[in-house]
Amino acid sequence: MRLAKLGIVIPAAGQGKRMGAGYNKQFLTLMGEPMLAHTVRLFEQSSYVSEIVVVGAEADVPIIVELVHHHKFDKVKICKGGVQRQDSVRAGVQALSSAIQRIVVHDGARPLLTLEDFHRFLDETEKFKAAIMAIPVKDTIKQVHETGKVIATLTRERLRAVQTPQIFDRAILAEAHYQAVSAGYYGTDDASLLEWMGYPVQVIEGSQENIKVTTPEDLWLAERILAMREARSSTRGVGCTMEYETRSTR
Numbered sequence: 001m002r003l004a005k006l007g008i009v010i011p012a013a014g015q016g017k018r019m020g021a022g023y024n025k026q027f028l029t030l031m032g033e034p035m036l037a038h039t040v041r042l043f044e045q046s047s048y049v050s051e052i053v054v055v056g057a058e059a060d061v062p063i064i065v066e067l068v069h070h071h072k073f074d075k076v077k078i079c080k081g082g083v084q085r086q087d088s089v090r091a092g093v094q095a096l097s098s099a100i101q102r103i104v105v106h107d108g109a110r111p112l113l114t115l116e117d118f119h120r121f122l123d124e125t126e127k128f129k130a131a132i133m134a135i136p137v138k139d140t141i142k143q144v145h146e147t148g149k150v151i152a153t154l155t156r157e158r159l160r161a162v163q164t165p166q167i168f169d170r171a172i173l174a175e176a177h178y179q180a181v182s183a184g185y186y187g188t189d190d191a192s193l194l195e196w197m198g199y200p201v202q203v204i205e206g207s208q209e210n211i212k213v214t215t216p217e218d219l220w221l222a223e224r225i226l227a228m229r230e231a232r233s234s235t236r237g238v239g240c241t242m243e244y245e246t247r248s249t250r
């Protein structure tokens with residue numbers, strides 16, 4: 001039973017430099033719709049979500065207003081982002097109404113999270129003040145010196161590739177952001193700010209399909225995953241087993 005009002009912060013104020021589209025990758029289309037629309041829709045559909053803040057770059061705000069209007073997303077507020085992802089999330093947290101005491105941060109650039117995985121994440125994180133989705137790494141990971149020489153091979157069993165969603169009690173997340181900005185500390189995700197303050201962060205198993213769309217190959221892969229899901233749902237109940245389903249690992 002989930003009683004806390006849940007607010008979602010979607011940082012979408014990046015520039016998408018590694019995508020090389022020449023504009024914010026959030027507006028690139030997947031199955032005919034902007035990536036950001038896929039991301040927002042998931043949270044609009046969840047009955048556990050009361051409020052969604054989409055954080056956009058100042059120049060993109062009118063496009064986001066139009067997108068929200070077009071899709072009739074009625075839980076969404078829009079706010080202006082900052083230079084780094086962390087600045088954008090901080091602004092998003094401040095924009096949530098004071099009734100929101102539990103916050104999920106999810107990248108606009110992770111449009112493939114499913115409602116099933118999101119709700120499983122909520123179930124599994126209920127008792128934690130801070131928790132993140134992550135997946136085991138599949139490659140051997142080496143730490144490398146700037147000269148290119150290997151320093152060490154890390155113990156793979158203990159390594160995780162971190163995703164969003166990340167969920168926090170509001171007071172802790174707000175405090176971590178406040179302390180970090182005061183100290184000039186920057187991390188690439190929100191959990192790292194809590195780690196920096198010494199708070200425990202719980203890891204919950206994520207999904208291999210919950211990719212972050214960062215470079216052009218990711219866009220191609222995201223499109224394939226969505227097409228496969230569509231095919232899967234249209235053949236459900238017809239007795240058709242897709243090859244991928246039998247090989248899929250979470």
Ligand SMILES: Nc1ccn([C@@H]2O[C@H](COP(=O)(O)OP(=O)(O)OP(=O)(O)O)[C@@H](O)[C@H]2O)c(=O)n1
Pocket residue numbers: 010011012013014015016017018019025026055081082083084085086088089107108109110212213214
């Ligand atoms: N100042 C920033 C930078 C990033 N983000 C958001 O944080 C998420 C993860 O960032 P990333 O994938 O790195 O996106 P970009 O910063 O847009 O990409 P790049 O680093 O290639 O420019 C994205 O949804 C992005 O829009 C943000 O809200 N504000």
Ligand SMILES: C[C@](O)(CO)[C@H](O)COP(=O)(O)O
Pocket residue numbers: 085107162163164188189190212
């Ligand atoms: C938060 C994040 O999605 C975890 O993987 C990621 O760190 C943000 O992406 P960035 O490319 O480091 O900004």
